[in-house]
Amino acid sequence: MPFPSLESFLNHYNNEEICSSFLFQLKWPLGFCCSECNHGRAYAVTTRRLPLFECASCKHQHSLTKGTAMENSRTPLRKWFIAIYLFASSEDGVSAINLSHTIQVTYKTAWLMLHKLRDALDQAECDPLLNGIVRVQGGAYGSPFNPYTEKDPQRHPLLAGGSVHDTGEVDVLRLRIIDPQHVQPNGYISHDGEQEFIKDAVSLTAAEVKSVRFRLHRSCFRPLVRCIAEFSSWANLTFHGLGRKYLQAYANEFTFRYNSRQQRQPLLARIFQICSNQLTPTTLRSLTQKYRIS
Numbered sequence: 384m385p386f387p388s389l390e391s392f393l394n395h396y397n398n399e400e401i402c403s404s405f406l407f408q409l410k411w412p413l414g415f416c417c418s419e420c421n422h423g424r425a426y427a428v429t430t431r432r433l434p435l436f437e438c439a440s441c442k443h444q445h446s447l448t449k450g451t452a453m454e455n456s457r458t459p460l461r462k463w464f465i466a467i468y469l470f471a472s473s474e475d476g477v478s479a480i481n482l483s484h485t486i487q488v489t490y491k492t493a494w495l496m497l498h499k500l501r502d503a504l505d506q507a508e509c510d511p512l513l514n515g516i517v518r519v520q521g522g523a524y525g526s527p528f529n530p531y532t533e534k535d536p537q538r539h540p541l542l543a544g545g546s547v548h549d550t551g552e553v554d555v556l557r558l559r560i561i562d563p564q565h566v567q568p569n570g571y572i573s574h575d576g577e578q579e580f581i582k583d584a585v586s587l588t589a590a591e592v593k594s595v596r597f598r599l600h601r602s603c604f605r606p607l608v609r610c611i612a613e614f615s616s617w618a619n620l621t622f623h624g625l626g627r628k629y630l631q632a633y634a635n636e637f638t639f640r641y642n643s644r645q646q647r648q649p650l651l652a653r654i655f656q657i658c659s660n661q662l663t664p665t666t667l668r669s670l671t672q673k674y675r676i677s
C-alpha cells in the first residue's frame with residue numbers, strides 16, 4: 384500500500400462496507416478459510432453492525448474483527464482506519480488527545496485505541512533481536528542531565544541496547560524501562576536487571592556484547608546515549624511527558640518507529656497487516672498486567 388494523502392485515504396475508505404472488505408482481505412488474503420474445519424466457503428450474515436461469516440460446511444460463525452486490534456471495540460471501523468493512518472503517517476505518531484479530536488471519540492477511547500495498536504506491535508514482536516556487535520547503555524527518561532538528581536522520583540531508569548554498525552550507527556534499537564528494584568542507590572542498574580534485558584533482547588548468536596550500566600559513566604556509548612535523548616524528546620514533544628505506568632509501551636512504539644526507519648519498511652501496510660490477525664484482545668486489564676510496576 385503506497386502512502387496516500389489523508390484526503391485520498393478518507394475518500395477511499397469512506398464507509399464501513401469498504402473498510403470491512405479491506406479487513407476481510409487482510410484477514411483471509413487467500414480467501415475465506417474456516418479455522419474449525421478448513422472449509423473455503425462462507426455465507427455473510429449481514430444482520431449485525433459488522434458482517435459475520437458462517438462456514439458453509441460446519442456452520443461456525445466467524446467475526447471479522449476476531450483476532451484483530453479492533454476486536455470487542457464498538458468504534459466504527461472507519462475511525463479505526465483513520466487512527467491507523469495517523470499512527471503510521473506521522474513520523475512521531477499521534478497523541479490520544481489529538482486522535483480524540485480528529486475522529487470524535489472520547490479521550491479514553493482514543494487512549495485505549497492507541498494502546499491497542501502499540502500492543503499489536505508488541506504481540507507481533509516487531510523489533511528484531513540484537514545481533515552482531517551489541518552495546519548496552521544505562522540511561523534515564525524524565526529529568527534533564529544532572530548528576531545531583533539521581534534520586535529524582537520523576538526519573539525513570541532504562542537500558543538502551545543496540546546492534547551497532549561499523550560506522551558506530553545503531554542499526555537495531557531496543558529500550559527497556561528498568562524496574563526500580565534493579566537500580567542501586569548509586570544510580571547503577573543492577574547486574575540482574577542488565578542480564579534480564581540481555582536475555583530478552585540479545586540474540587544468542589551475537590558476536591560481542593558490552594555494556595555500561597551507569598548513565599553518567601565516562602566510557603558511555605554515545606550513539607545509544609543519543610537514542611535515549613531522542614526517546615526523551617519524542618515522549619515530551621508528542622505526548623507532553625509520560626509517567627512510569629505505561630512507559631514501556633511508549634518505549635516499544637519508539638523502537639518500532641526507529642527500527643522500521645532503519646529497515647526502510649513501509650509503515651502503513653505493515654501496521655494494517657499486524658493489526659488484522661492472530662492477536663489476543665487487549666484490554667485495560669491486560670495492559671495493566673503487562674506493564675505492572677513492582
Ligand SMILES: [Zn+2]
Binds near residue numbers: 439440
Ligand atoms: Zn468450518
